[in-house]
Amino acid sequence: MLKQKHLLGLEGYPAQDIKTIIDTAFSFREVLDRPIKKVPSLQGKTIVNLFFENSTRTRISFELAQKRLSADTVNFSASTSSLKKGESFKDTAQNIEAMKIDAVVMRHPDPGAPLHLTKHVDAVVINAGDGKHEHPTQAILDMMSLQEVFGKIKGLNVALVGDISHSRVALSNIYGLTALGANVTVCGPPTLIPPHIETLGVKVSHDLDAVFEWADALNILRIQMERMGVGLFPSVREYRNLFGVNTERLDRHGKELIIMHPGPMNRGIEIDSAVADSKQAIILDQVLNGVASRMAILYLLLGGKAEE
Amino acid sequence: MKTRKMPKVLLLKNGTVLDPLKGTSSKKDIIIENGKIKSIGKPKAPKSAEVLDCTGKVITHGFCDVHVHFREPGREDKETLATGSRAALAGGFTRVCVMPNTNPPLDSPESIRFITEKAADCPIHIHPIGAVTKGQKGMELTEMAAMVREGAVAFSDDGLPIANAAVMRRALEYASMLKKPIINHAEDLDLRDDGIMNEGEMSLKLGLDGNTFLAESMMVFRDIELARLSGAAVHIPHVSTKESVTHVAAAKKNGASVTAEVTPHHLYFNDEALVSYNTHFKVAPPLRSEADRKTLVKGITSGTIDCIATDHAPHTIEEKEATFTNAPFGMIGLESCFAAVNTILKKEKNVSLLDFIALLTVNPRKLMGFDTDLFQEGTEAELTILSPDETWVFDEDSIYSRSLNSPFTGESFIGKVNATLVRGNMTVL
Numbered sequence: 001m002l003k004q005k006h007l008l009g010l011e012g013y014p015a016q017d018i019k020t021i022i023d024t025a026f027s028f029r030e031v032l033d034r035p036i037k038k039v040p041s042l043q044g045k046t047i048v049n050l051f052f053e054n055s056t057r058t059r060i061s062f063e064l065a066q067k068r069l070s071a072d073t074v075n076f077s078a079s080t081s082s083l084k085k086g087e088s089f090k091d092t093a094q095n096i097e098a099m100k101i102d103a104v105v106m107r108h109p110d111p112g113a114p115l116h117l118t119k120h121v122d123a124v125v126i127n128a129g130d131g132k133h134e135h136p137t138q139a140i141l142d143m144m145s146l147q148e149v150f151g152k153i154k155g156l157n158v159a160l161v162g163d164i165s166h167s168r169v170a171l172s173n174i175y176g177l178t179a180l181g182a183n184v185t186v187c188g189p190p191t192l193i194p195p196h197i198e199t200l201g202v203k204v205s206h207d208l209d210a211v212f213e214w215a216d217a218l219n220i221l222r223i224q225m226e227r228m229g230v231g232l233f234p235s236v237r238e239y240r241n242l243f244g245v246n247t248e249r250l251d252r253h254g255k256e257l258i259i260m261h262p263g264p265m266n267r268g269i270e271i272d273s274a275v276a277d278s279k280q281a282i283i284l285d286q287v288l289n290g291v292a293s294r295m296a297i298l299y300l301l302l303g304g305k306a307e308e
Numbered sequence: 309m310k311t312r313k314m315p316k317v318l319l320l321k322n323g324t325v326l327d328p329l330k331g332t333s334s335k336k337d338i339i340i341e342n343g344k345i346k347s348i349g350k351p352k353a354p355k356s357a358e359v360l361d362c363t364g365k366v367i368t369h370g371f372c373d374v375h376v377h378f379r380e381p382g383r384e385d386k387e388t389l390a391t392g393s394r395a396a397l398a399g400g401f402t403r404v405c406v407m408p409n410t411n412p413p414l415d416s417p418e419s420i421r422f423i424t425e426k427a428a429d430c431p432i433h434i435h436p437i438g439a440v441t442k443g444q445k446g447m448e449l450t451e452m453a454a455m456v457r458e459g460a461v462a463f464s465d466d467g468l469p470i471a472n473a474a475v476m477r478r479a480l481e482y483a484s485m486l487k488k489p490i491i492n493h494a495e496d497l498d499l500r501d502d503g504i505m506n507e508g509e510m511s512l513k514l515g516l517d518g519n520t521f522l523a524e525s526m527m528v529f530r531d532i533e534l535a536r537l538s539g540a541a542v543h544i545p546h547v548s549t550k551e552s553v554t555h556v557a558a559a560k561k562n563g564a565s566v567t568a569e570v571t572p573h574h575l576y577f578n579d580e581a582l583v584s585y586n587t588h589f590k591v592a593p594p595l596r597s598e599a600d601r602k603t604l605v606k607g608i609t610s611g612t613i614d615c616i617a618t619d620h621a622p623h624t625i626e627e628k629e630a631t632f633t634n635a636p637f638g639m640i641g642l643e644s645c646f647a648a649v650n651t652i653l654k655k656e657k658n659v660s661l662l663d664f665i666a667l668l669t670v671n672p673r674k675l676m677g678f679d680t681d682l683f684q685e686g687t688e689a690e691l692t693i694l695s696p697d698e699t700w701v702f703d704e705d706s707i708y709s710r711s712l713n714s715p716f717t718g719e720s721f722i723g724k725v726n727a728t729l730v731r732g733n734m735t736v737l
Contacts, residue, residue, distance in 0.1 A: 011513060088626065089630060090629050108631070111585070112516075112584075112631060112633075116585060116631055116632075131515050131633070133515025133516075171515065195508075195518070196508060196509045200513075
C-alpha cells in the first residue's frame with residue numbers, strides 16, 4: 001500500500017503515503033477509544049524493537065502499538081558502549097535475520113544506521129530515530145495531532161522552537177510538513193540552528209515573539225543541558241529569557257497558539273509548567289496519537305488484513 | 309598482474325616516449341640492459357633481447373607518490389611495505405613516501421632505519437617520512453638530522469595537525485637547516501569539532517556532523533605564513549577546498565616556498581557521494597562541494613597544484629563495515645590513481661598528458677629531492693607504460709592492496725597502466 005518497503009525517513013517520502021498513514025492512524029485512534037483496545041491485524045507477525053540508545057516513550061509507544069495489533073514482540077536494548085566492545089553491527093543484524101523477524105524497529109545513535117541495517121536484513125525496517133538525522137514516526141504523529149486540531153495541514157504556520165541542530169524531530173518534521181504544504185519556521189539561537197537549513201524551504205528566526213505572531217502552532221523541542229557545556233548556549237537563564245515559552249509571553253500576544261512538545265520536557269526551561277498543562281497544549285494527545293500512528297505504520301508496512 | 313625479473317636485455321619497441329622533464333613526446337625505442345637504460349632512439353638491439361611491444365602505448369617516468377600509508381609497523385593486517393608495493397606497481401608507481409603515523413610512529417632514527425632496511429627488499433623504492441614531533445604529540449621536535457641520515461626525506465605528523473603555531477614555526481626553521489620540507493595535515497581540530505564530512509547541505513540532510521572548509525584553509529594560510537617567516541619549505545597535503553587553492557596560489561605569486569598536492573578522490577568525487585552513508589567515502593579531509601572539486605581541477609591546469617598524491621590509506625573490511633560515524637577515515641588509491649585523474653581531466657579539461665604526467669613524476673620527485681632525469685642513459689629503468697585512451701572498469705580484481713576500501717570500485721575509467729619497470733623487475737598488468 002505504501003510505495004517504500006521501509007520507513008527510514010521523510011526526506012523525499014511521498015506526500016500521498018504520509019496522508020495514507022495519517023488517515024489510517026485516525027481509524028486506529030478509534031480502536032484506542034474502545035473498551036477492548038486490541039485488533040488481530042498483525043497476528044503471527046514478529047517484530048523486534050532494537051534500541052541501541054535509551055528511550056522510554058518511543059519504545060513503549062511502539063511496543064503498545066504492536067501489542068494492540070496482536071503482533072509478537074521482542075525487545076533488545078543495548079547501550080552503545082557495550083555494543084562497541086562486543087558484537088559488530090553486522091553480526092547483530094545477521095542474527096536478527098536468522099531469527100526470521102518480520103520487522104525491526106530501530107533506534108540508533110548513528111545517522112544512517114537504519115539504512116545500513118536494510119543492507120543486511122530482509123525484514124521491514126522502521127527508523128525510531130537515528131542520531132540527529134530523522135525520527136519519521138514522531139513527525140507523523142505530530143502531523144496527525146495538527147490535523148486533529150486544525151482539520152488540515154496545508155497552509156498552517158508551524159514553528160519549531162529550540163535546538164534544531166541536534167534534533168532528529170526537527171528534520172523529519174520539516175520534510176513532512178513542507179511535503180503536505182505547511183509553512184515552517186525554525187526558531188532558536190544561531191548556535192543551535194544548523195547552517196544551510198534554509199535550503200530545506202524553511203524560514204529562520206531568532207525572535208520568539210515574532211514567531212508567536214506568525215504561527216498557528218509551536219512544536220517546542222527539548223534543550224539538552226550538555227549543549228551548554230560546549231558553549232552552544234550560555235545559561236539556562238539566558239535561554240529561558242530568549243526562547244522559553246511561558247504564560248506571560250503567550251498572554252502578551254493574546255493568541256490561542258497550539259503548543260506541542262515531543263517530550264521529555266524540561267519544565268521551567270523551554271516550556272513552563274503552566275503552558276505545558278494548559279488546554280492549548282496538545283502534548284498528551286501527541287502521546288496517544290503516537291500509538292495510533294505507529295499502529296498505522298506497522299499495519300501498512302506489514303500488510304496486515306484490513307480491520308472491519 | 310605478473311612481476312618478474314627483467315631479462316638481461318629488454319627492448320621497448322614502438323612506444324611513444326613521453327619525457328615530463330624535458331617536455332617532449334616522440335616515437336622511440338628504448339633498450340634496457342641489466343635494469344639500466346642503455347640507449348633511447350632507434351638503437352639496434354642484440355638478437356638475444358626480449359621485445360616488449362609498446363605500439364600505441366606511452367612510456368614515461370615511473371610515478372612517484374609522496375603520500376601513502378603502508379601501516380607498517382603496527383597494522384600489518386591492513387597493509388605492509390610488501391603488499392603496498394604491489395598496489396603501487398599495479399598503479400604504475402615506482403617510488404613512494406610512507407607517512408609516519410604507524411604504531412609506533414616513525415619518530416626516531418631507529419624507526420626510520422627499520423623502514424629503510426625493510427624497504428631494501430621491496431620491489432619499489434620506498435622512502436620514509438619522519439614524524440615532526442615525538443610520538444606525533446605536537447610538542448617536542450624529533451631528531452631530524454639523525455633521521456635524515458637514516459633516510460627520512462621529509463617530516464610530517466600526518467593524520468594529526470601540528471596545532472601549536474610556535475611548534476610549527478620551530479619545525480619549519482629546524483627542517484630548513486636540513487633542506488627538508490614539512491608536510492602538515494592542515495585542519496584546525498577545534499573548528500572541525502566532531503565533523504566527519506564536509507559541512508554543507510549534504511551534512512545537514514544526512515544528520516552527520518559537518519567539518520567546515522575553514523578548518524582546513526585557515527591552517528593552510530597559517531602554515532604558508534609561518535613558512536614565509538622562517539624561509540622554510542612547506543608542503544600542503546591533500547588540499548580539498550577552494551580557499552586553500554586560493555591561499556597557495558597567492559603564496560606562490562609572492563615567492564613563498566610552498567607546494568601542494570591533491571588526491572584523486574578529491575578531484576573525482578564531491579560530498580554528494582555520501583548520500584547512502586557508504587563508509588568508503590569517509591576520508592580526511594572530507595570530500596567537499598562540487599565548487600571545491602572544480603577549483604581543484606582548475607588548480608591543476610593553472611599550476612597551483614604541484615602533484616597528485618593518493619593518501620593511500622588501507623583499512624580492514626571489518627572496520628569499514630561499521631556505521632558511518634564509527635568507521636575510520638581513509639581510502640586506498642594507488643591502483644586507481646592514474647586512471648581516475650586521467651578520466652576527470654579528459655572529461656573536464658583539455659590538459660595535455662605531458663602536463664598531467666608531470667604531477668605524478670617530475671614534480672613530486674623535485675619536492676623530495678629525488679633524481680628527475682629518468683631517461684638518461686645509465687640510470688636505473690624506472691618507467692611506467694600506459695594506454696591513455698583505453699577504457700575499462702575498475703573492480704575488486706584491480707586491487708592489489710591488502711585492503712579493499714576503494715571508493716572507485718565499479719567506476720568506468722579512461723586510461724590504464726600496462727606495465728611498471730623498476731629495481732630490475734618488470735610488472736605487466
